Amino acid sequence: MYVAVKGGERAIDNAHQWLAEERRGNPAVPELTIAQIREQMKLAVNRVMSEGSLYDPDLAALAIKQARGDLIEAVFLIRAYRTTLPRLAGSLPVETGAMAVDRRISATFKDLPGGQVLGPTFDYTHRLLDFALMAEGEPAVARAAADDAPPASRVPHVTGFLNRDGLIEAAAPDDISPPDLTREPMELPADRALRLQALARGDEGFVLGLAYSTQRGYGRTHAFVGELRIGKVAVEVEIPELGFAVEVGEVELTECETVNQFKGSRTEPPQFTRGYGLVFGQSERKAIAMSLVDRALRWRELGEDDTGAPAQDEEFVLMHCDNIQATGFLEHIKLPHYVDFQAELELVRRLRAEADPMQEAAE
């Protein structure tokens, strides 16, 4: 526990003043604009939007600038801001089958209908530093396909093909209003919708580490990436004053569907099962990790063994994946704990005093 302290106002003001100066860095170097961060640090902006749980590229870019590039601090700023916004509505569930895909790959089928589209990917790059980026050069221009075929309005999901043959579990639509951990405290056991909400805003590093642990044998689920797609989808809202749904905007999403082994159970034949990841922005590491952890958490529902692996432990995963909760509790221990510590000090001194005569007696 920490207690209120008084004093230090001037020191605090001066510290913040200095922080502002340090944020700016060398004034001889041009200042970053919000638009520059939004356009050129796009994946950082995406991460702040997804873990901040608010899709607004300009605000995420501002948060990154204000936080001096500390992305968790930026997420904190976005989370604080979003609590000030009135909730105007919940959207209809987005149709990822109607996504305008920039990227769409499958590790399970090489000839999938609609084709494999690499998009703007780091895959197959050599991971060598490109010193040309240090010099000012002509911007690169993407090569477009020569054929002028109109973009497909629907790109079918790979799991849909498997589903047609009954080889994979179905995911039947259900439109009951999902639980919302930003409105009600999270209660365990959580249903899958609540788990996915928590994972979608969870820390990328934490979710990645858990997913990796399942691959190394801690709650093995043997996942294939059935499909990974990135692109824009429209967001539709039922407008009460109109009585029909209208698109209010569009968001970029990364979606990952894994296909996992399943031996079958008393009620289910052997078939593939699914893990699901959906994240704001282009964020495929997070989306893949999310789908692996989602699948690992489904052990009870699928009648699998609890091997005691961290990724199977719903409470462990859900109560520790939020980096703002984690940061808040972790970093509060640096704030004044003088009274607490004074009590501990007294206790240690008393124990030592009690131990001393006993030691003398022993000698």
Added chain:
Amino acid sequence: MTDASPPARKTWMATLAKAPPARLAALMPELPPHTVLRQPEIGAVMVRGRVGATGAAFNLGEMTVTRASVRLASGEVGHAWVQGRDRGHALRAAAVDALMQTEAAPDLAARIVAPLSAEATAARSDRAAKAAGTRVDFFTMVRGEDK
């Protein structure tokens, strides 16, 4: 007042919602005479997804949205829900929505809605062409044991 069919109205409202605010402002510098029924209000919409793309709904995260409603001097009421936090964008979109229900609709559609829609389609096609440029065919190599 002309009766705006919901499908047509849905289409122009969507176009206005997704338009870059600066572009809409350039196409419509002046607002028509109107009274504001609902001041532009910045808020959040909870974006939902579906488990496994087709299953139960879940809450993914919020997005910023601004809404506004106006009434023209001639009585038509326009509503807007637009992406982002630009109050001017919401007011302009609401005004266009109202005007699209008047005799001015064909003129407005040609001057404002059609260009915005064409620009959005062009941007989408441009990205789709770049994506098509990265379409790949993977070949599985024949291995020795297959002989």
